Amino acid sequence: MDTITTLQDILDYVDKHIKDDISPDILAARAGYSTWHFSKVFQWGIGYSLMTYVRNRRLAFAAHELSSGRKILDISMEYGFETHSGFSKAFRRHFGCSPGTYRLHTHCDRPFPPSLPLTNKYLIGGIIMEPKFVTRSAINIAGFAIKTTSTDGENSKAIPAFWDDYMSSGKMENLHAENFIKNHDEYGVCFQVDMETGEFEYVIGVEPIDGAEIPNDYHVCEVPPASYAVFSTPPCAAANFAQNIQGTWNYIFNEWFPKSGYEYAPNCVDFELYDDRCMEDEGKICDIYIPVIKKQN
Template structure:
């Protein structure tokens, strides 16, 4: 993989070269000459982890190795891992590994720990991504079922779609038969809301249990996802880490979405899927 234009690849190299130093999301984004927003989305698409969560896990893994070897000064290990106190380090360590630094040092081995080893970049970008078309999108009201996910635990989305299919076509004010998978409210920690929904004429009359997303007028790059729906992350990865850096465009901090036309077959998982990436004007 050519890392020259790959923000996630550059970030991994920078993190592995500098995680013993003070690091911020801005520092890591600067190494790839992209925004925090662009890097966060690109890194999550390529690795499945939030940037700073990965940094923390790598630091704690190296700290665990030192403790298993019998490091005498736990506070020194904590400071080297970026923590200002023994208490803060212990809380983070227990959250990461399920035991305290003292307990690990006493047991003297790492056999029962899930360590975060350096990630090798997934090189499975699409060999050929069809050039997008550019669309000035109209305002869109989308209603449906929404769940909060983390980029490391978004495997529940297919089951969310299965639940939503039971109400598809029955939503008050539904417009057409197109479905939308809308990603919004993303943060730097890798959390995001995902809504399975349909366009509606207005939000009045909707049951309270349905979520609503209002998408404003927006310029989009629209990509066709031609493979099985289970590989859509591969297409997103190629967009964020290859097409976007080479395109000269910048992403807008706005909802992005998958559009499932009537040609999409939910049984075979094929056909009629587009990815709409919002761009800065």
């Protein structure tokens, strides 16, 4: 077999035995090379060391399992990680966020079998997305809040329903008529998950004027200061807006974070910002703010 065929066979073998014990010696013997030689061949052909590739594939399969609602510890053990902390550390280094944060915001399909002849550029609406980077001080928010959970995908139903109620029940009109509003840009903020219960708070709101009196009818909270990678969703018609937003979230966590050199900043929160660009029926855009720090080597 030529090198590409040999490497493809190894990639297929890894996927088929992703939950089994896999070592450089086992893979080299299957390829018909010494371990030292095959390690060099694999690094040249794939761009990763043998065991780094195996670990990354295990993390990819584990990421798919997160949407099942199973306990993170059970998933980590199934894919060869001996401790919850070891899995969380490896997951964060690869995906740029904790397993809990990933489960909260996105999901991925079962990993496709790797194919060496194919390239993997991730496109949304024909655009390869690159963020801009900004630093923002703390942001006060006044509006409405719900508590939900990512277990069994409850949040993917509860949050859209929360927005529907906000826009159709008069809450939006009443909020924007208040005299404490600093500007009319709307925030959708996802606060941190309770690691024991999986519950988190989601807030829809606006920035109030500093020092303004806010009626008790409204939920008041603070987004902590952070440096952000800001992704603008591709312009689209109203009918495709929600799909574009979710596609952008999937891109951020499945494609951008692993290659970016950044990771999700601890003790910070992410949010969607809806400004005047969201008001039209065509060309709708929103910004997604992801708090980031440089990865530690």
